[in-house]
Amino acid sequence: xxxxSIITIGDELLIGQVVDTNSAWMARTLNANGIxxxxxxxxxxxxxxxxxxxxxxxxxxxIILITGGLGPTADDITxxxxxxxxxxxxxxxxxxxxNVKAIxxxxxxxxxxxxxxxxxxxxxxxxTVIHNGRGTAPxxxxxxxxxxxxxxxxxxxxxxxxxxxxxxxxxxxYFKMPFILHRTLVTAGIGESALAEHIIHWESALPKNIxxxxxxxxxxxxxxxxxxxxxxxxxxxxxxxxFASLTNLVxxxxxxxxxxxxxxxxxxxMVARKKTLSTAESCTGGYIAHLxxxxxxxxxxxxxxxxxxxxxxxxxxxxxxxxxxxxDGAVSExxxxxxxxxxxxxxxxxxxxxxxxxxxxxxGSEAKPxxxxxIAAGSAERIETQKFSFRFNRQRNIELTANxxxxxxxxxxxxxx
Amino acid sequence: xxxxSIITIGDELLIGQVVDTNSAWMARTLNANGIxxxxxxxxxxxxxxxxxxxxxxxxxxxIILITGGLGPTADDITxxxxxxxxxxxxxxxxxxxxNVKAIxxxxxxxxxxxxxxxxxxxxxxxxTVIHNGRGTAPxxxxxxxxxxxxxxxxxxxxxxxxxxxxxxxxxxxYFKMPFILHRTLVTAGIGESALAEHIIHWESALPKNIxxxxxxxxxxxxxxxxxxxxxxxxxxxxxxxxFASLTNLVxxxxxxxxxxxxxxxxxxxMVARKKTLSTAESCTGGYIAHLxxxxxxxxxxxxxxxxxxxxxxxxxxxxxxxxxxxxDGAVSExxxxxxxxxxxxxxxxxxxxxxxxxxxxxxGSEAKPxxxxxIAAGSAERIETQKFSFRFNRQRNIELTANxxxxxxxxxxxxxx
Numbered sequence: 092x093x094x095x096s097i098i099t100i101g102d103e104l105l106i107g108q109v110v111d112t113n114s115a116w117m118a119r120t121l122n123a124n125g126i127x128x129x130x131x132x133x134x135x136x137x138x139x140x141x142x143x144x145x146x147x148x149x150x151x152x153x154i155i156l157i158t159g160g161l162g163p164t165a166d167d168i169t170x171x172x173x174x175x176x177x178x179x180x181x182x183x184x185x186x187x188x189x190n191v192k193a194i195x196x197x198x199x200x201x202x203x204x205x206x207x208x209x210x211x212x213x214x215x216x217x218x219t220v221i222h223n224g225r226g227t228a229p230x231x232x233x234x235x236x237x238x239x240x241x242x243x244x245x246x247x248x249x250x251x252x253x254x255x256x257x258x259x260x261x262x263x264x265y266f267k268m269p270f271i272l273h274r275t276l277v278t279a280g281i282g283e284s285a286l287a288e289h290i291i292h293w294e295s296a297l298p299k300n301i302x303x304x305x306x307x308x309x310x311x312x313x314x315x316x317x318x319x320x321x322x323x324x325x326x327x328x329x330x331x332x333x334f335a336s337l338t339n340l341v342x343x344x345x346x347x348x349x350x351x352x353x354x355x356x357x358x359x360x361m362v363a364r365k366k367t368l369s370t371a372e373s374c375t376g377g378y379i380a381h382l383x384x385x386x387x388x389x390x391x392x393x394x395x396x397x398x399x400x401x402x403x404x405x406x407x408x409x410x411x412x413x414x415x416x417x418x419d420g421a422v423s424e425x426x427x428x429x430x431x432x433x434x435x436x437x438x439x440x441x442x443x444x445x446x447x448x449x450x451x452x453x454x455g456s457e458a459k460p461x462x463x464x465x466i467a468a469g470s471a472e473r474i475e476t477q478k479f480s481f482r483f484n485r486q487r488n489i490e491l492t493a494n495x496x497x498x499x500x501x502x503x504x505x506x507x508x
Numbered sequence: 509x510x511x512x513s514i515i516t517i518g519d520e521l522l523i524g525q526v527v528d529t530n531s532a533w534m535a536r537t538l539n540a541n542g543i544x545x546x547x548x549x550x551x552x553x554x555x556x557x558x559x560x561x562x563x564x565x566x567x568x569x570x571i572i573l574i575t576g577g578l579g580p581t582a583d584d585i586t587x588x589x590x591x592x593x594x595x596x597x598x599x600x601x602x603x604x605x606x607n608v609k610a611i612x613x614x615x616x617x618x619x620x621x622x623x624x625x626x627x628x629x630x631x632x633x634x635x636t637v638i639h640n641g642r643g644t645a646p647x648x649x650x651x652x653x654x655x656x657x658x659x660x661x662x663x664x665x666x667x668x669x670x671x672x673x674x675x676x677x678x679x680x681x682y683f684k685m686p687f688i689l690h691r692t693l694v695t696a697g698i699g700e701s702a703l704a705e706h707i708i709h710w711e712s713a714l715p716k717n718i719x720x721x722x723x724x725x726x727x728x729x730x731x732x733x734x735x736x737x738x739x740x741x742x743x744x745x746x747x748x749x750x751f752a753s754l755t756n757l758v759x760x761x762x763x764x765x766x767x768x769x770x771x772x773x774x775x776x777x778m779v780a781r782k783k784t785l786s787t788a789e790s791c792t793g794g795y796i797a798h799l800x801x802x803x804x805x806x807x808x809x810x811x812x813x814x815x816x817x818x819x820x821x822x823x824x825x826x827x828x829x830x831x832x833x834x835x836d837g838a839v840s841e842x843x844x845x846x847x848x849x850x851x852x853x854x855x856x857x858x859x860x861x862x863x864x865x866x867x868x869x870x871x872g873s874e875a876k877p878x879x880x881x882x883i884a885a886g887s888a889e890r891i892e893t894q895k896f897s898f899r900f901n902r903q904r905n906i907e908l909t910a911n912x913x914x915x916x917x918x919x920x921x922x923x924x925x
Contacts, residue, residue, distance in 0.1 A: 103723055105545040106690075107535030108732065111528060114550070118524030128522040130557070132549040133531070140547070147564065162722065163701040205701050248900050273523075284580040284622050305579065306520050315525065370794075370815070376801025377787075377794030380815045384793025387869055387902055395821035397814055398787070398797045404812035404855055408825065438821055452804055483665050485804055 092319065093266045095121050096152035097131035098144045100160035100169050101245060104133045113158050113247055117254065124259055125268030126154065127319075136160060141172045149238045154262065159245030161228040163207045170213070170231075173242055177233045179217030187220055187229040188212035194227050218242075221257045225249045230257070239265065270323040274316045274334040275350035278341050279498050283307045286314075290340050300326075301333060309494040311346060311353075346498070353497040354382045360504050361392035361442075368500075369438035370396030371409050371430040371445040373421065374464065379444065379493045394440050399430065409433030422447050422459050424476050427467035431474050444468040444500045448479075450488045464492050468500035475503050509736070510683045512538050513569035514548035515561045517577035517586050518662060521550045530575050530664055534671065541676055542685030543571065544736075553577055558589045566655045571679065576662030578645040580624040587630070587648075590659055594650045596634030604637055604646040605629035611644050635659075638674045642666045647674070656682065687740040691733045691751040692767035695758050696915050700724045703731075707757050717743075718750060726911040728763060728770075763915070770914040771799045777921050778809035778859075785917075786855035787813030788826050788847040788862035790838065791881065796861065796910045811857050816847065826850030839864050839876050841893050844884035848891050861885040861917040865896075867905045881909050885917035892920050 097117055103109045111133065118128045129152050134140040141160075148155050160169030174181055191212050195204050211227045214220055221230025221241065226249040233240040241258050243250045278286060283305050287294070294303055300320055306313040316334055320326035338348050347356045361368055370380045370393075380396045383389050397408045402421055405411040410433035411426055419425045427445045434443030448464030455461035462481035467474055477499055481488045514534055520526045528550065535545045546569050551557040558577075565572050577586030591598055608629050612621050628644045631637055638647025638658065643666040650657040658675050660667045695703060700722050704711070711720055717737055723730035733751055737743035755765050764773045778785055787797045787810075797813045800806055814825045819838055822828040827850040828843055836842045844862045851860030865881030872878035879898040884891055894916055898905045 102719070102721055104532070105535055105548070106539055106721075106732075106734070107532040107537075107545075108721075108723055108730070109725075110532045115521070115524040115527045118522055120524075122523055128524075130549060130551050130561075131522070132547060134547050144547075162724075163704065202699065202702065205705050207704065208701050248904060282619065284625050285619065287580065287624065288622050302519070304519055304523070304525075306525055307579075308526075313525070315523070317523070372794075375798075376806075376810075377789075377797025377813065377815065378801075380794025381792075381798045384795075384815070384817065385903065385906070389793075390817055390871075393793075394818040395815045395825070396794065396817075397825070398794065398801070398812045400801065400807055400813075401811040407856075408812070408814070408854065437825065439824075454807075486802065487665060489802070 093126045093154065093268050094129040094152045095126050095154040095156060096129050096148035098141075098148055098155060098157045099131065099133040099245070100136065100141060100157065101133075102135045104159075105135050113245065113250055116247070116251060117156060117158075120254055120259065122271055124262075125271050126262070126266075127271070136168050138168060138172050138175075141169065142176055145176055145240070149236070149240075153238060153266065155238060155240045156258075157240065157242040158250055161211075161242065161244045163205075163211055163227070169242065170215070173218075173231065173233070174215040177215060177217045177235060177240075179215040181213045182216045183212050184214050184220050184229065186222065187214060190223060190229065191227045221253050223249055223253060224256060225252045232261070269319050269321050270326055271317065271319045272323075272326055272330055273350065274330050275313060276334075276338055276341065276348045277311055277313050277346040277351070277353075278344035279311045279346050281312065281344045283312050286312055286341065286344075290337065293336055293340060297333065298329065301330065309490055311494065311498075314341070315350075346501070352382075353494055353501065354386055357383070357497060357501055357504070358386050358389060358392065360501065364504070366392060366441040366504070367394050368392050369394050369434045369440040369443045371434040371443055372396060372398050373400060373405070373430075373446060374448040374450045375446050375489050375493050375496070376400060378489050379446065379496060382493060382497070394438050396438070397434065405430065409437065420459070422449055422463055422465055424465055424467075424478070427465045427476060428474055431467045431469050435471060442468070442470050442500065442504060444496050446492055446496050448488070448492055450485045450492075452485060462488055464488075464495070466492065466496040466499055468496065468503045470503070473503065475499060510543045510571065510685050511546040511569045512543050512571040512573060513546055513565035515558075515565055515572060515574045516548065516550040516662070517553065517558060517574065518550070519552045521576075522552050530662065530667055533664065533668060534573060534575075537671055537676065539688055541679075542688050543679070543683075544688070553585050555585060555589050555592075558586065559593055562593055562657070566653070566657075570655060570683065572655060572657045573675075574657065574659040575667055578628075578659065578661045580622075580628055580644070586659065587632070590635075590648065590650070591632040594632060594634045594652060594657075596632040598630045599633045600629050601631045601637050601646065603639065604631060607640060607646065608644045638670050640666055640670060641673060642669045649678070686736050686738050687743055688734065688736045689740075689743055689747055690767065691747050692730060693751075693755055693758065693765045694728055694730050694763040694768070694770075695761035696728045696763050698729065698761045700729050703729055703758065703761075707754065710753055710757055714750065715746065718747065726907055728911065728915075731758070732767075763918070769799075770911055770918065771803055774800070774914060774918055774921070775803050775806060775809065777918065781921070783809060783858040783921070784856075785810050786851045786857040786860045788851040788860055789813060789815050790817060790822070790847075790863060791865040791867050792863050792906050792910050792913070793817060795906050796863065796913055799910060799914070811855050813855065814851065822847065826854065837876070839866055839880055839882055841882055841884075841895070844882045844893060845891055848884045848886050852888060859885070859887050859917065859921060861913050863909055863913050865905075865909055867902045867909075869902060879905060881905075881912070883909065883913040883916055885913065885920045887920070890920065892916060
């Protein structure tokens with residue numbers, strides 16, 4: 092097996108002001124290409140810490156991917172440290188210099204090229220430059236004691252472009268990668284422990300090169316089978332057989348037998364049935380609409396929505412009756428049913444999903460504590476409702492409510508409602 | 509100084525199926541309490557890798573915080589490994605057992621307690637149990653060779669509860685922490701390099717115990733001053749002086765002199781001026797509404813919004829004229845101006861912000877390529893517009909559009925529009 096390690100450089104990660112999304116993307120990309128990520132480590136903008144990480148990560152990994160610390164400002168020290176570590180001296184690379192100039196000519200005509208922008212074209216003369224198609228900082232490819240080191244900028248889309256266009260293809264020239272294949276399904280309505288109990292005999296009989304992982308989130312559990320082998324066809328077949336057994340075992344709770352989000356499942360359902368969809372959100376404040384429209388192509392079925400945060404918007408934009416808001420309150424079954432009906436008629440769609448609840452930290456009462464949520468989903472034919480009592484913080488309550496609502500919608504659509 | 513290190517355990521992190529948000533939260537919390545996070549490392553569910561990480565991280569850190577790998581399913585091996593590493597044997601802890609039973613009684617009355625749930629109450633007899641107020645897996649506190657090790661579940665809200673309620677207070681009994689203080693401001697409309705050039709003389713004269721970090725994101729640059737000292741009052745004063753100079757130097761581009769998001773700045777403006785706000789979103793699909801309503805207390809000023817993904821929703825819900833959509837198109841200055849006007853009148857607010865654009869990957873044309881965005885913000889008195897050409901992927905285009913729109917809104921409100 093080919094092993095990789097990721098070193099992320101930057102004080103901002105150790106202060107916690109930035110969430111590291113790069114590592115997850117890189118892990119997925121490595122994995123899809125048969126490279127097993129062994130470890131990832133984050134260190135600060137500090138010479139000794141960077142050198143220690145380079146030493147340690149090269150011990151078990153064949154490939155060390157380094158991100159961050161290549162910006163043009165004074166807190167970035169990665170390049171001099173790499174120059175020290177791999178030897179050589181900093182020299183201006185002509186290709187990198189032309190790239191800086193071209194990017195300024197295209198995107199920042201009004202801005203002068205500063206000395207420190209030009210300095211970005213300087214690299215250790217012991218590296219091979221990796222072209223950055225999306226920014227000014229070049230990538231650097233080093234080789235030392237049979238290990239490969241690649242340094243890339245921390246800006247996500249720049250790093251992603253480099254990985255896809257240059258690093259992964261180039262690694263293919265050095266290593267014969269084993270095939271790593273995944274099969275993923277998603278369940279809802281059963282806890283992680285009960286699920287494990289339910290499939291215990293099947294799991295314990297899995298072949299050695301196939302692993303099962305439980306990934307619970309937002310009230311759902313994602314099950315992922317991972318196999319590795321040098322024989323792609325054989326692996327494919329073995330995984331298919333095991334995955335079919337698993338799918339069959341959990342069919343009662345199955346949301347999808349693909350590695351999909353709930354909003355992707357709904358998108359597929361809408362496209363297949365040529366149906367349209369709208370949203371009517373109070374407590375999720377546009378988050379359900381955002382999840383749906385984050386998918387490319389969602390305009391084929393998603394028509395739009397109303398974020399009805401205040402009661403007068405519920406009345407004026409979604410036809411919720413004033414009396415219901417007074418007698419039942421905004422967080423009630425009657426209100427969400429009327430929100431669905433209002434969404435269907437005002438936004439002219441086949442389906443609508445609606446939510447109303449109290450996300451916290453304020454706004455709760457004895458009768459309706461923080462976490463109380465009503466959801467409804469349906470069509471002109473049928474509307475289903477569900478009540479929840481979540482007990483988390485605002486952000487998580489919003490996420491759980493959105494997923495519960497999308498799952499109810501999925502069930503209603505599937506049952507032909 | 510007191511140094512900490514974080515070890516995150518779980519194959520799901522090395523496959524990239526999960527983004528690690530725990531580390532950023534822990535880093536912020538440690539930092540606020542005067543503990544400097546030195547490194548963070550992620551390893552898989554593998555005994556040798558976990559033990560190597562325990563050895564290496566204890567070399568420079570005083571405190572090693574471990575998360576993940578404590579779930580009830582078969583891929584979780586952390587507890588036996590800790591038992592091996594710290595010695596002792598796994599025994600049922602009475603407090604932890606009562607906690608498992610209490611949580612099932614309260615939250616899962618309909619579900620049976622399984623053997624593997626009860627096993628969660630087993631801990632090495634060499635640890636002190638940390639109470640988990642939000643879940644069944646207990647935390648474990650170990651001490652070895654003068655170092656402290658704390659193992660916590662990976663579920664974010666469980667880990668956060670333990671850190672806040674138990675771990676941080678308990679660490680205070682062991683270490684005299686230095687004071688670490690931050691001052692943060694946010695700029696917009698100037699690049700990282702030009703900003704660095706502008707403040708170069710001030711930055712190079714900073715005292716040794718004060719560091720400046722540049723945190724660019726979404727077209728804005730966040731500048732953070734960090735100082736550390738045993739003398740809190742003195743540090744506070746020195747930071748105040750330096751921060752006042754910095755704020756003055758960048759006043760032209762200043763968005764806020766607090767560690768805030770743009771939506772928090774807007775929330776403060778709305779509350780201070782007793783104004784209300786609505787949104788009219790096409791291409792951002794509810795993301796602006798989501799950002800605004802993610803803030804607790806936003807219902808005081810945010811009334812609601814329309815996600816007008818299709819043209820008929822733009823017409824029916826926001827009064828955009830059919831002629832404009834035909835002659836100018838949905839992505840045009842006239843359309844976003846009419847969307848603001850429609851939002852103001854239909855949602856009855858003082859301000860409204862509107863966006864329309866092409867986020868990609870599909871939907872572009874020669875005249876209006878992917879990334880073309882029109883935004884507008886204003887009141888009954890005045891509406892301002894702006895055009896952008898973003899060049900990123902769908903997700904980033906959505907984020908950049910949302911931030912550009914909120915920043916335009918901020919300027920319009922500030923200028924008394």
